[in-house]
Amino acid sequence: MNPATLIPIADTLTAPNGWFQFFLMLTFPLHLFAMNAMLGAGLVAFISHLYPGRAYRELSHELAKALPFLVAFTVNLGVAPLLFVNVIYGHLLYSSTVLMGLYWLAVIPLLIIAYYLAYIYDFSFKQLGNLAMFVLLAVLVLLLTVGFIFSNNMSMMISPVSWSRWFTTPGGTLLNLADPTLLPRYLHIITGSLAVGGLFSALYASTLLKSDPEVSEAGKKLGMQLFSWLTLLQFGVGTWFLLTLPQKTMSRFMGGSPVATLLLVVGVLLAVATLITGFKRLVLPTVCLTLPLVYVMSFMRDVVRGNFLAPYFNPSTVPVQVQWSPLIFFLVTLMLGLVLVVWMLSKLQIFKKVS
Amino acid sequence: MNYPVWFVPTFGGGLLIALVAIIHVFVSHFAVGGGLYLVMAERKAIKEQSQAIMAFVKKHTKFFMLLTMVFGGLTGVAIWFVISLIHPAATSLLIHTFVFGWAAEWVFFLVEIVALFVYFYTFGKMDDRTHQTVGWIYFGAAWMSLFLINGIIDFMLTPGSWISNSDFWSGFFNPTFWPSLFFRSFMSFMLAGCYGFLTATFLEDEATRHRMIRYSGTWALVSLILSLPAGWWYLSVLPSPAAKLVSGASPTIKRAVMTGGFSLAVLAGVLIALILLNPKARVRCLIVAVMLSAMGYMGAFEWTREAARRPYVINQVMYSNGILKKDLERINQEGFLKNAKWVQNKEVTETNQLEAGRELFLHQCFACHSLSGFNNDIVSRTKNMSFGAMRKYLTTIHEKRYFMPPFVGTDSELKALAAYLTGGLHKKPLTDDAGATGDRGKVLYEENCAACHSSDSIKPKLKGWDLAKVRASLDKLPALNPAMPDYTAPAAVKDAMAGYLFGLNNPVAAAPAKAKGATLFDDNCAACHSMDQIKPKMNGWSRDKIRAALDKLSALNPAMPDYTGTAAEKDAMADYMADQVGGAK
Numbered sequence: 025m026n027p028a029t030l031i032p033i034a035d036t037l038t039a040p041n042g043w044f045q046f047f048l049m050l051t052f053p054l055h056l057f058a059m060n061a062m063l064g065a066g067l068v069a070f071i072s073h074l075y076p077g078r079a080y081r082e083l084s085h086e087l088a089k090a091l092p093f094l095v096a097f098t099v100n101l102g103v104a105p106l107l108f109v110n111v112i113y114g115h116l117l118y119s120s121t122v123l124m125g126l127y128w129l130a131v132i133p134l135l136i137i138a139y140y141l142a143y144i145y146d147f148s149f150k151q152l153g154n155l156a157m158f159v160l161l162a163v164l165v166l167l168l169t170v171g172f173i174f175s176n177n178m179s180m181m182i183s184p185v186s187w188s189r190w191f192t193t194p195g196g197t198l199l200n201l202a203d204p205t206l207l208p209r210y211l212h213i214i215t216g217s218l219a220v221g222g223l224f225s226a227l228y229a230s231t232l233l234k235s236d237p238e239v240s241e242a243g244k245k246l247g248m249q250l251f252s253w254l255t256l257l258q259f260g261v262g263t264w265f266l267l268t269l270p271q272k273t274m275s276r277f278m279g280g281s282p283v284a285t286l287l288l289v290v291g292v293l294l295a296v297a298t299l300i301t302g303f304k305r306l307v308l309p310t311v312c313l314t315l316p317l318v319y320v321m322s323f324m325r326d327v328v329r330g331n332f333l334a335p336y337f338n339p340s341t342v343p344v345q346v347q348w349s350p351l352i353f354f355l356v357t358l359m360l361g362l363v364l365v366v367w368m369l370s371k372l373q374i375f376k377k378v379s
Numbered sequence: 380m381n382y383p384v385w386f387v388p389t390f391g392g393g394l395l396i397a398l399v400a401i402i403h404v405f406v407s408h409f410a411v412g413g414g415l416y417l418v419m420a421e422r423k424a425i426k427e428q429s430q431a432i433m434a435f436v437k438k439h440t441k442f443f444m445l446l447t448m449v450f451g452g453l454t455g456v457a458i459w460f461v462i463s464l465i466h467p468a469a470t471s472l473l474i475h476t477f478v479f480g481w482a483a484e485w486v487f488f489l490v491e492i493v494a495l496f497v498y499f500y501t502f503g504k505m506d507d508r509t510h511q512t513v514g515w516i517y518f519g520a521a522w523m524s525l526f527l528i529n530g531i532i533d534f535m536l537t538p539g540s541w542i543s544n545s546d547f548w549s550g551f552f553n554p555t556f557w558p559s560l561f562f563r564s565f566m567s568f569m570l571a572g573c574y575g576f577l578t579a580t581f582l583e584d585e586a587t588r589h590r591m592i593r594y595s596g597t598w599a600l601v602s603l604i605l606s607l608p609a610g611w612w613y614l615s616v617l618p619s620p621a622a623k624l625v626s627g628a629s630p631t632i633k634r635a636v637m638t639g640g641f642s643l644a645v646l647a648g649v650l651i652a653l654i655l656l657n658p659k660a661r662v663r664c665l666i667v668a669v670m671l672s673a674m675g676y677m678g679a680f681e682w683t684r685e686a687a688r689r690p691y692v693i694n695q696v697m698y699s700n701g702i703l704k705k706d707l708e709r710i711n712q713e714g715f716l717k718n719a720k721w722v723q724n725k726e727v728t729e730t731n732q733l734e735a736g737r738e739l740f741l742h743q744c745f746a747c748h749s750l751s752g753f754n755n756d757i758v759s760r761t762k763n764m765s766f767g768a769m770r771k772y773l774t775t776i777h778e779k780r781y782f783m784p785p786f787v788g789t790d791s792e793l794k795a796l797a798a799y800l801t802g803g804l805h806k807k808p809l810t811d812d813a814g815a816t817g818d819r820g821k822v823l824y825e826e827n828c829a830a831c832h833s834s835d836s837i838k839p840k841l842k843g844w845d846l847a848k849v850r851a852s853l854d855k856l857p858a859l860n861p862a863m864p865d866y867t868a869p870a871a872v873k874d875a876m877a878g879y880l881f882g883l884n885n886p887v888a889a890a891p892a893k894a895k896g897a898t899l900f901d902d903n904c905a906a907c908h909s910m911d912q913i914k915p916k917m918n919g920w921s922r923d924k925i926r927a928a929l930d931k932l933s934a935l936n937p938a939m940p941d942y943t944g945t946a947a948e949k950d951a952m953a954d955y956m957a958d959q960v961g962g963a964k
Contacts, residue, residue: 032467121467129460353479358483
C-alpha cells in the first residue's frame with residue numbers, strides 16, 4: 025500500500041504558515057527548558073540522596089520544593105507548541121495518535137500520578153525519610169515513560185510508511201519500535217535534558233540557595249558534573265542518532281544543505297564551548313551558551329522532520345484563509361499575560377528583599 | 380473517513396469522552412468560581428480580622444491548588460487528547476478555526492498557574508492588598524479561560540453565521556455564547572460554594588465551622604437560583620432541531636434533562652434545609668449529597684448540550700462520524716469508500732461485501748456505536764432486523780431518527796453495510812427479498828419499528844388492546860411517546876401493521892395466523908422433518924384433513940408423539956401447512 029494514500033487532507037490555515045512555524049519554534053524550546061529542569065532537578069535530587077551528609081540532604085529537600093513548579097510549567101509550556109504542531113501537522117499527528125491511542129491516553133494518568141507524587145515528595149519530605157528517594161525514583165520513571173511515549177508519537181507521525189499496520193492492529197496499541205531512529209532519538213533528547221537539567225540545578229543552587237553556602241556548593245558541583253559528563257556522552261549519542269538517519273537526511277547535515285550544515289556546525293561548536301565552561305564549573309557562561317544551543321537543537325530537529333516528510337507533505341501547499349484580528353487578539357493577550365506574570369514575580373522579589 | 384479509527388470494540392469512544400469531560404467539568408468550573416470564593420473569603424477574614432477564617436482560606440487554597448492545578452489542568456489536556464483520538468476531524472477543524480482562541484487560553488492558563496503559586500506560597504508573607512490583587516488576577520485569568528472555551532464549545536452546538544462567512548468572531552460569539560457564559564459562571568460559583576462546604580466541615584473550631592458552612596451555603600444557593608434563568612435563556616435560544624431534541628425527541632436526552640431537573644430540586648432543598656437549620660452537628664454526609672446533586676445538575680447540562688447537537692459533532696457542519704455535511708451529495712455520487720483514506724476495499728464487489736460493510740461500519744457508525752459493548756451497542760440494536768428491513772431502514776435513517784446521521788455513499792455501499800449489520804453480525808440470510816415473503820405486518824414492523832424496540836418488548840404494552848385501538852394508535856405515535864416519530868404510511872399499510880401488532884397478544888384471531896403456524900411448526904416438528912420433506916406426503920390434503928391429522932399424530936406414524944398444544948395452535952398450524960401444500964380449506 026502506498027503510504028501517501030493514507031495521509032489525511034490538511035485543514036485550511038487562518039494565518040500564513042510562517043506564523044505558526046514561528047510560534048512553534050519560539051515556544052517549543054521553552055517547553056524543553058522547563059522539561060529539562062524538571063528531569064534534571066529530579067535526577068540531581070535523587071543522586072543527592074545517595075550522598076551522605078546534611079548538605080546533600082538539604083539539597084534534595086530544596087530541589088523537592090521546586091519539582092511541583094517545574095512539572096506545572098512543563099505541562100503548561102508544552103500546551104503551546106503542541107497546539108502549533110496540531111495546526112501545522114495535525115493531520116499527521118492525529119493519524120499516528122490513533123495508531124497508538126492507548127499509550128497516548130496513558131500519558132494523562134501517568135502524569136497525574138507523577139505530579140501528585142512530586143507534591144508528596146515536596147510536602148512530606150521529612151516524614152518520608154528514606155522512602156523519599158523511592159518516591160522520587162517513581163516520579164522520574166513515570167516522567168521518562170511519558171517522554172518515551174512522546175518520542176514514539178513524534179517519530180511515527182513523520183513516517184507514514186509504518187501506518188498501514190493499523191489495518192491489522194486498529195486497537196491503538198502500536199508503537200514505533202521498528203524505527204531505527206527511535207531509540208537514539210529518545211536517548212539523545214533524554215541525555216540532553218538531564219544535562220541541561222543538571223545545569224539548571226547548578227544555577228538554582230548557586231543563586232536561590234546562596235544563603236546556605238554548603239548546600240549551594242554541593243548543588244553547583246553535582247549539577248555541573250552532571251551537565252559536563254552527560255554533554256560529553258551526548259557527542260556519542262548524537263553521532264549515533266545522526267548515523268541512523270536516512271542517508272538523504274544525514275547528507276543534508278554534511279554539506280548537502282547550507283542551513284542544516286550550519287546548524288550542525290554551530291551546535292557542535294556551542295556544545296564544545298559548554299564542555300569547557302562546564303568542566304570549569306562556570307555556571308553563568310554555561311547557561312548563556314546553553315540557551316542558544318537548545319534553540320539550535322530545536323531547529324535541527326525541525327530540519328529532520330521536514331526531510332522525513334518531504335515525500336509526503338509540503339506545508340506550503342495547505343490552503344490559507346487569513347484572518348488577522350484573532351492573531352492580533354492573541355498577541356495582545358500574550359503581552360498582557362506577560363505583564364501580569366512579571367508584575368506578580370516582581371512582588372515576590374520585593375517580598376524576598378523585605379524578609 | 381479522512382482519519383483512522385481507534386477501534387476498541389467494547390468501549391465506544393463517546394463513553395470515554397463523556398467520562399473525561401464530566402470529571403474535568405466539575406474541576407474546571409470549580410477552578411473558576413473557587414478563585415472568586417477564595418478572594419472573597421480572604422476579604423471576609425481581613426474585614427473581620429479573623430485568624431481562624433484566614434487559616435481556613437489558606438488550607439482551602441492548598442486543596443484548591445492540588446485539585447485544580449494538577450487534576451484540573453491535566454484532565455483539560457486529557458479532553459484534548461481524547462477528542463483528537465475519537466473525533467480527529469472535528470478536533471482539527473476546531474483547532475484550525477480557533478487556534479488563536481486556544482493560544483490566548485494558554486496564556487490565561489499560564490497566568491493562572493503563576494498567580495495561584497504566588498497566592499498560595501505568600502499567604503501571610505505579603506501585604507493584604509497585593510495578596511488580594513494576586514487573587515483577583517487568578518480569578519480574572521480563570522474566568523477568561525472559561526470565556527474562551529465557552530465560545531468554542533458553544534460553537535459546536537450553534538455555529539451561527541460562521542457557516543456562511545467562516546469568520547472567527549461570528550463562530551465565537553455564536554447564538555448560545557452569552558446565555559451559556561452566564562449559566563457556566565453561576566455554575567462555577569455554585570460549585571465553589573459546594574467545595575467550600577466540604578472543606579469547611581473539617582474546621583476544628585465550631586464557631587468558625589458554622590460560619591464558613593453558612594457562608595458557603597449562601598454562595599451555593601444564590602448561584603443556584605441565578606443559574607435558573609440563565610439555563611432557561613440557554614434553552615430558549617437553541618435552534619429548532621436541537622430544541623426538539625431537548626424537549627423529548629431523543630430518549631437519552633430526555634432522561635438526562637429529567638435527571639438534571641431532579642438533582643436540581645434535591646440540591647436546592649438540601650441546601651436551604653442546611654442553612655435554615657443552622658447545623659450543629661457534623662453535616663459532611665449531607666454535604667456529600669449536595670455535591671453529588673450539584674454535579675448531577677451540571678452533568679445533565681453538559682450531557683444535554685453534547686446530545687442536542689446530534690447527529691452533528693459541529694452542528695450543521697460535520698456529522699458525528701467526521702463527514703462534512705457539504706460533502707454529502709458528492710460522496711453519495713462518487714462513493715464513500717473511494718473517498719475514504721483509511722479503507723482497504725475501495726469499492727464493493729461480489730466477494731468483499733461483508734468486509735467492505737465492516738469498513739463502512741467502522742467509519743460511519745462506530746463513532747457512536749460500540750460492538751457488543753457498553754455504549755449504544757450495535758449488536759443488540761440490529762438483532763431484530765432482516766437484511767431487507769435494514770436496507771430500507773438505512774436509506775431513511777436520518778429522517779426516521781433525526782439524531783442519527785444519514786448513510787453516506789452509493790446504493791451498493793448501503794447494501795454492503797446492511798449485509799455486515801445483519802449477515803455479518805447475526806449470520807442472517809442476505810437474500811434480497813428476505814422478509815418480503817413473510818408476514819407483511821412483520822416486515823413492516825422490522826423496517827419501521829424494530830430499530831428502537833423489539834416486538835417482544837412492545838407486546839406487554841399492547842396487552843388488552845383491541846384491534847381498533849392498536850390501529851388508532853398508529854396514527855398518533857408521538858402522542859404515545861414524544862421520542863417516536865410519526866408513522867406516515869398509507870392506511871392500508873397501517874392496517875397490516877396493526878394486524879401484526881394485535882396478533883402479538885391474540886395469536887388465533889389475528890390475521891397473520893399463518894406466521895404463528897410456521898413458528899409452531901418450527902418449534903414442534905422441524906427437528907425431525909422439514910416442511911419440504913412432508914409436503915409430498917400431504918399432497919392433495921385439504922386444510923380440514925390436515926387439521927384432523929394433527930389430533931392423531933401417533934396413529935399416522937407411531938414414531939411421532941401426539942401434539943399436546945391447544946386447539947387454537949393446531950388451527951394455526953393447519954392453516955400454515957395447508958397454505959404450504961396448496962390445499963383448499
